[in-house]
Amino acid sequence: MINSSLSNVSKQVILGSVLGDGFLQLNEKNVSLSVRHSVKRHEYIFWKINCLQNITLENDFFINENDLSSQLKMGFQTSVCESLMTIFNLVGNRKIEVKRKWLNQLTPLGLCVWWLDDGCIVADNKGFLCTEAFSYDEQLLMVRYFRVVWKINPKIVQRKIKYRLRFNATELKKLLLIVLPFIPVKNMLYKGVLLYKNTEMQERWISEVERLSCFTRKDVEECIQTRKQILQRFSKEEISENDIVHTRSNMGRI
Numbered sequence: 001m002i003n004s005s006l007s008n009v010s011k012q013v014i015l016g017s018v019l020g021d022g023f024l025q026l027n028e029k030n031v032s033l034s035v036r037h038s039v040k041r042h043e044y045i046f047w048k049i050n051c052l053q054n055i056t057l058e059n060d061f062f063i064n065e066n067d068l069s070s071q072l073k074m075g076f077q078t079s080v081c082e083s084l085m086t087i088f089n090l091v092g093n094r095k096i097e098v099k100r101k102w103l104n105q106l107t108p109l110g111l112c113v114w115w116l117d118d119g120c121i122v123a124d125n126k127g128f129l130c131t132e133a134f135s136y137d138e139q140l141l142m143v144r145y146f147r148v149v150w151k152i153n154p155k156i157v158q159r160k161i162k163y164r165l166r167f168n169a170t171e172l173k174k175l176l177l178i179v180l181p182f183i184p185v186k187n188m189l190y191k192g193v194l195l196y197k198n199t200e201m202q203e204r205w206i207s208e209v210e211r212l213s214c215f216t217r218k219d220v221e222e223c224i225q226t227r228k229q230i231l232q233r234f235s236k237e238e239i240s241e242n243d244i245v246h247t248r249s250n251m252g253r254i
Contacts, residue, residue, distance in 0.1 A: 006054075006083045012110035013051045014087055015102070020117020023096075024088045025077075031084040036075035037117075039063060043185040044116065045074055055081045098138040103145045111150070112182035115175065116191055123231065125194045127172035129154070132162035139163055150178060169194075180212040189215055189223045195231070 006014070014033055018024060022035040033052070037045055049056055055078040063074050078084070091102055106114070118130040131139055139156050142165060146152040152174045154165040167175060173194065180192045192209060196202040202224070209220045 006081075008107075009051050009109065010054070011087070011105075012107055013048055013113055014084070015091075015106055016110040016113025017048070017117060018087075018091055018096070019098075019114045022117070024084060024091065026088065027080065030080035031088045032078050032080045033084060034075060034077045036073045039072040039074040041187060042074055043187045045076065047184045049076055052078055055079050055084075098134055098141060100141060100145060103142070104149070108178050109182045111175075112179035115179050116183065116188050119191055121172070121191065121194070125169040125172060125196075127167040127175065129165040129167075131164045132159065136163055139165060150174070177208075177212065180209060181214075183213055183215075186215065186219055186223075189213070189219060190227055193220065193223050193227055195224060195227060 014022070017033065017035055021037055022033055025032050025034055033055075035045070035048060056076060062076065063072060090105075091097070091099075115129070119127060120130065121127050129142075131142065134142070136156065143154055143156060146154050146165075152167070152171050154167045154171060156163050157166045176192050176194070183189055183192050189209075192213065194205050196205060206217060206220050206224070209215065210217050213220075
């Protein structure tokens with residue numbers, strides 16, 4: 001077991017990931033973090049590995065073909081670490097439970113990781129956080145957290161028998177202005193790009209993304225063009241690799 005203190009960046013990556021596509025796994029008295037994403041997001045996975053380099057190895061990743069979805073998954077698992085036990089106890093100990101004291105520890109970086117893991121932008125610049133794995137009461141707590149801490153007002157909407165958070169165009173823009181400076185890799189830029197039919201409004205958003213993020217104007221324009229092509233193909237559907245209800249067992253995997 002690694003007795004390693006975690007940097008602030010590492011903590012935010014972990015806290016945001018556990019809200020999204022990561023889970024903490026208890027093995028006897030030790031805890032490790034496991035993360036999985038679509039293999040298309042490999043740059044994002046390697047960024048996470050780099051952020052957690054004191055508890056994981058650069059080449060310590062796997063590709064999983066036996067997934068419930070049709071998408072090839074790529075991920076990694078950290079070494080067990082004493083510092084992870086502190087986070088494990090914070091987020092629920094054996095069964096995940098979203099609490100305000102957990103959410104209050106999120107910085108804009110942690111919020112960005114949560115959005116990149118489980119956020120999606122659909123037609124008319126609406127956005128969703130795919131929080132179907134959490135209870136309605138937990139999502140009420142999330143809504144209050146967004147309102148008080150970030151001055152953002154999402155709504156809880158029903159999707160089949162589950163619920164998730166919806167951001168209208170105004171509230172989504174507020175969220176993106178917070179997370180844009182922290183989007184780390186080009187293949188996740190699409191989660192920070194809004195599309196406008198009005199040329200002037202589109203130009204303003206391109207300039208805003210270029211100003212706030214680490215990406216060039218060319219990067220932003222290429223991303224916008226790609227998103228427009230995708231939306232043209234699926235104009236009547238809400239398409240996102242996050243539109244899968246995540247399940248979490250009560251023991252060990254949270």
